[in-house]
Amino acid sequence: MLIARNVSIEVGARELLREVSFSLQAGDKIGLVGHNGAGKTTLIRTLAGELREASGQIVVSGKLGYLSQEAALAEIEDARITALERILMARDIGSLERRMELVRREMEDAEGAERDKLIHRYARLDDEFGAAGGYVAKAEATRFAAALGVAGEDLEQCVSTMSGGQRRRVELARILFAETETLLLDEPTNHLDLDAKMWLMDFLSKYPGGLLVISHDLALLDKSITSVLATEAGTLDAFRGNYSFYLSERETRRTQRLRERKHQDAKIARLEEGIRRFKGSSEKLAKRARSWETRVGKLKATRTEIAASRRNVAVRFPQPETTGRTPIKAQGLGKAYGDNLVFLDVDVDIDRSERMIIVGLNGAGKTTLLRILAGVETADLGEVTYGLRASVGYYAQEHEQIHAGKTVIDHMRAASGAPDREL
Numbered sequence: 001m002l003i004a005r006n007v008s009i010e011v012g013a014r015e016l017l018r019e020v021s022f023s024l025q026a027g028d029k030i031g032l033v034g035h036n037g038a039g040k041t042t043l044i045r046t047l048a049g050e051l052r053e054a055s056g057q058i059v060v061s062g063k064l065g066y067l068s069q070e071a072a073l074a075e076i077e078d079a080r081i082t083a084l085e086r087i088l089m090a091r092d093i094g095s096l097e098r099r100m101e102l103v104r105r106e107m108e109d110a111e112g113a114e115r116d117k118l119i120h121r122y123a124r125l126d127d128e129f130g131a132a133g134g135y136v137a138k139a140e141a142t143r144f145a146a147a148l149g150v151a152g153e154d155l156e157q158c159v160s161t162m163s164g165g166q167r168r169r170v171e172l173a174r175i176l177f178a179e180t181e182t183l184l185l186d187e188p189t190n191h192l193d194l195d196a197k198m199w200l201m202d203f204l205s206k207y208p209g210g211l212l213v214i215s216h217d218l219a220l221l222d223k224s225i226t227s228v229l230a231t232e233a234g235t236l237d238a239f240r241g242n243y244s245f246y247l248s249e250r251e252t253r254r255t256q257r258l259r260e261r262k263h264q265d266a267k268i269a270r271l272e273e274g275i276r277r278f279k280g281s282s283e284k285l286a287k288r289a290r291s292w293e294t295r296v297g298k299l300k301a302t303r304t305e306i307a308a309s310r311r312n313v314a315v316r317f318p319q320p321e322t323t324g325r326t327p328i329k330a331q332g333l334g335k336a337y338g339d340n341l342v343f344l345d346v347d348v349d350i351d352r353s354e355r356m357i358i359v360g361l362n363g364a365g366k367t368t369l370l371r372i373l374a375g376v377e378t379a380d381l382g383e384v385t386y387g388l389r390a391s392v393g394y395y396a397q398e399h400e401q402i403h404a405g406k407t408v409i410d411h412m413r414a415a416s417g418a419p420d421r422e423l
Contacts, residue, residue, distance in 0.1 A: 007056030020236040024210040031221045032214045034231030040214045044184050062181030069186040083170045084155040087141045090178035093134040100125045145173045147199040161337045164397050165191035166363050182210045189217040260304045271296050324388035334381030
């Protein structure tokens with residue numbers, strides 16, 4: 001269970017949410033929606049305890065699971081932890097599994113009495129692991145991971161060597177495996193293929209605890225949630241029903257608010273006209289005008305708030321110079337991380353005006369290949385050549401080109417030679 005009472009959230013001098021209140025009970029499936037920058041992720045991070053609220057109170061009862069929008073896993077201390085070990089750590093048996101693995105590694109190099117001692121220690125840990133239901137839980141964790149696209153050899157791969165998409169699927173499996181009473185999920189379908197998305201939607205629709213989810217996946221929002229919290233103009237509006245119902249109901253409510261506001265403004269205008277007429281008249285009429293002024297003040301203070309309509313922005317991007325016939329070409333590319341061979345003997349040939357998409361299974365090396373083509377990463381084998389007057393723009397999956405402390409305009413200056421007026 002989670003309860004937020006009169007919570008206000010600020011980022012710097014900007015107030016994102018003002019005195020919002022809501023509760024998340026067992027069985028609730030709530031979608032948190034709103035335009036970019038409205039404070040959805042900041043709110044969910046605050047509820048998870050990663051950020052502090054400016055005012056108000058947040059009460060959490062029971063175990064809470066939180067999936068961040070980012071794939072970074074800074075909290076992992078041991079770079080050798082495998083995907084399966086990471087998932088198992090969501091329950092107490094995870095630490096037992098880790099201790100067993102460390103003892104097993106020590107046994108490989110030990111001899112004589114030291115080896116016998118390690119064998120006995122391993123046997124005791126194995127008994128403890130089995131008594132705690134570890135082997136049953138291990139099978140369950142393996143099923144969770146496989147459903148989300150992490151299976152076979154991937155489970156034994158060190159998390160630190162995985163791609164951002166793989167790490168995020170491991171984190172999602174870990175959080176779902178953790179037997180929580182409340183789930184806070186920020187864009188859970190990122191990096192999932194169609195089968196994994198379908199499995200996740202089915203899992204969430206049957207999840208017995210409270211769920212608060214941020215997602216741009218309309219299918220997820222329609223199938224797996226039963227109500228919506230919409231962030232708008234610093235407030236939270238509640239809607240019963242799925243996302244499709246919210247879209248229609250939002251317009252109905254906005255129309256109703258506009259009608260109420262129009263009626264209120266007309267009433268205020270009539271009173272203000274009376275005030276102007278009677279204020280300089282007889283004492284009796286002037287007294288009436290003063291009472292109307294008080295009434296106008298109260299009406300203005302309680303007027304229905306109407307959120308401003310979002311403005312459309314027209315953007316004109318600068319056109320690059322015309323390149324040669326083949327702007328980018330790669331031959332015989334190969335890449336490996338330790339013993340993990342990502343790909344070998346890959347050729348890429350992209351002609352001017354051609355549009356190419358890189359597809360493949362999760363963990364097949366799509367992001368790695370793109371980073372090599374962009375010059376961000378170096379291939380172990382092969383080479384990449386750029387054509388005449390070719391320039392490369394690269395949008396990173398994990399936003400590693402975005403630097404904390406730098407403003408948006410500073411990032412744009414670093415990427416472009418255009419004057420500030422154009423930026």
